[in-house]
Amino acid sequence: MSIIALWAVFERLLFYRYIKLVLYDNKTELEIELSKNLTLIATIGSNAPYVGLLGTVFGIIMTFVQIGQSGMVDTTSIMTGLALALQATAGGLLVAIPSIIFYNLLMRKSEVLVAKWEILQEKKQSGNYSLKELEENKGR
Secondary structure, three states: OHHHHHHHHHHHHHHHHHOOHHHOOOHHHHHHHHHOOHHHHHHHHHHHHHHHHHHHHHHHHHHHHHHHHHOOOOHHHHHHHHHHHHHHHHHHHHHHHHHHHHHHHHHHHHHHHHHHHHHHHHHHHHOOOOHHHHHHOOOO
16 A cells, blocks of 8 residues: 555656646646545545554454464463554554645645636736746646
8 A cells, every 4th residue: 555655646746746737727627637646645544544453453363363272371472463463553554644644735735736727817817927927837
């Protein structure tokens, strides 16, 4: 999941950096383009902790199975098994936290780009713009 989230984040960052707002005449079309892959990032960010928790539950179950099969209670093996099981939860959080942070940052950038597009449209309608301004506008 982390590789997919990283790919989606980098794809959006590059897209936002090089988008030319002047090429869009329709706000809905622009919003659709700006929001691509954001749902994927949000989904990964919100579900990664659950996937990690599921791994932890399986790890704990496996630890109890090993204890049951050996017939002896060894605190060292119990603690080792539990520590390994908790690594799954930590992994899920390591994926989720950056994903949610990047999702929020990208959503904000998307909102700013839509606002800049609206300003550009107002200038086009009023005739208060220069061709140089339109050519150089890359959405930044």
